[in-house]
């Protein structure tokens with residue numbers, strides 16, 4: 457099993473504000489959906505609650521929510537008390553590529569504990585005000601692909617789809 461992380465990050469590292477996303481990039485939303493489809497998606501309790509009720513649990517994916525609250529319930533999701541426990545569920549269910557989908561605390565936890573093999577990072581080429589950040593990637597992470605997109609009518613910021621893997 458290879459563990460992936462997927463995130464959209466502004467130029468200044470911001471990923472969210474007031475427990476919500478900041479920008480609207482339909483092309484990135486589509487990329488997120490297509491990339492994670494059929495897999496386990498692992499998220500923090502705050503990220504789960506930030507998803508509008510009509511969109512959660514994320515369809516056609518096994519939704520795993522991480523919380524320290526022993527009695528926390530999330531309809532249609534499995535609640536676990538650690539990232540390791542969530543990854544164990546994905547492994548037992550035979551998912552070759554579970555996705556860590558945020559937010560800030562869970563990204564930090566996953567990266568600092570060395571639990572991630574691959575990163576799908578959408579870099580939004582603009583700086584935003586926010587209160588949640590993606591950690592600075594350490595030097596071991598090497599860019600392995602990049603596709604640049606120009607802004608258009610519906611996607612009003614330039615952005616790049618970048619993948620990273622650990623270099624030797």
Ligand SMILES: NC(=O)c1ccc[n+]([C@@H]2O[C@H](COP(=O)([O-])OP(=O)(O)OC[C@H]3O[C@@H](n4cnc5c(N)ncnc54)[C@H](OP(=O)(O)O)[C@@H]3O)[C@@H](O)[C@H]2O)c1
Pocket residue numbers: 462463464465470471472473474475476477499500501502503504506522523524525528536537538539557558559560561562563565588
């Ligand atoms: N741009 C992007 O790609 C992207 C993606 C996802 C989310 N976001 C944004 O990120 C923000 C939310 O991120 P966040 O950092 O505030 O919260 P978060 O990481 O989504 O969730 C934090 C919660 O996870 C649980 N948790 C954290 N560490 C844990 C541990 N070691 N063991 C067990 N449970 C643990 C706790 O839940 P309990 O309090 O219940 O114990 C904690 O309150 C929102 O603004 C959202 O829009 C952005």
